[in-house]
Amino acid sequence: MSTAASGSEARQAPQEEFDDLGVLGERLWRELGRAAQDRHHEWRQPVLATLCPDEGPQARTVVLREVDVSSRMLLIYTDARSPKVAQLQADPRASLVCWSRATGWQLRLAGRIEVRADGLDVTSRWALMRHTRSAQDYLSPRPPGAVVDAAERAQVTPITTVAPRAHFAVLRFQVERMDWLALGPGGHRRARFEVSGAELPGQWCCP
Ligand SMILES: Cc1cc2nc3c(=O)[nH]c(=O)nc-3n(C[C@H](O)[C@H](O)[C@H](O)COP(=O)(O)O)c2cc1C
Incomplete structure (x- = not known):
């Protein structure tokens, strides 16, 4: 799941640990936490799916x-x-798909996303981001997808270190359901979880 250097709890743990749905559910969240911290983690760059009314x-x-x-x-x-x-903003339902070749794990997360474009959530994070190279992603004079x-x-927008908050926004994905699929030489395994407060009730299902 991570590079060899950063290690992965999922890779190191004995497979029996994943026989317990409660342990597995929490293990998946720990792995997500690691992905957010480790830029080499395979779950660091998932695919986000949304719904467009027209397309x-x-x-x-x-x-x-x-x-x-x-x-x-x-x-x-x-x-x-x-x-x-x-x-x-039209439909907050979304899905996030993570895949790790190292573990053979796919994790699909379903839930709702709230867009935050102002407020403390945004200003505090932009304050950390604005002096980094990533700030460039939110400073373009034209919106993403605009035809040029x-x-x-050929024009490169210079980084401005005194930029205001620019177009930076935070997507808050409240996870409601999780679907784990593990591919393995001895057979595949799959489990589904609901998010119910702090609890993660789960059930095994056919891969
Ligand atoms: C490796 C990688 C990471 C990306 N990370 C983000 C990201 O964190 N946020 C984002 O808005 N777009 C990110 N993008 C760009 C999006 O995939 C997408 O092209 C862009 O956001 C426009 O998407 P939209 O037209 O559906 O809104 C990333 C692209 C790649 C290839």
């Missing part, structure tokens, strides 16, 4: 920035002008 399902890669295990919340940063934001001509394409 149907839309999926794209994002970076998992923060995980709050106690509230089962995942945070993703984005440009407030990006189409996914309008899609989520060749001259504009």
Whole structure:
């Protein structure tokens, strides 16, 4: 799941530990927490799917920035002008898919996303982000997806260290359901979990 250097709890643990649904559910959240901390973790860059009223399902890669295990919340940063934001404001239902070749684990998370474009949630994170190279992603004069001509394409927007909050927004993904699939030479395994407060009631199901 992680690189050899950063290690993975999931890889090191004996397989029997995953026979208990309660242990497995919490283990999956710990792994998500690791992914948000470790830029080499394979779950660090999941695929986020949203619903567009006109064009149907839309999926794209994002970076998992923060995980709050106690509230089962995942945070993703984005440009407030990006189409996914309008899609989520129209319909907050979303799905996030993580895959790890190292463990053979796929984790699908379903829930609702709240878009935060202002408030302390946003200003505190932008204060940390604004002096980094990543700030560039939120400073573009044109919205993501806007059509540009060749001259504009060649233009590099300079990083401005005195930028205001720009177009930085935080997506707060409240996880409601989880679906774990483990591929293995001895057979595949699958389990589904509901998020019910602090509890994660789960059940085994056919892969
Ligand atoms: C490795 C990788 C990581 C990315 N991380 C993010 C991210 O954290 N947030 C984001 O808004 N877009 C991210 N993107 C860009 C999106 O995949 C997408 O192209 C962009 O957000 C526009 O999506 P939209 O038109 O559906 O809104 C990433 C792309 C790649 C390839």
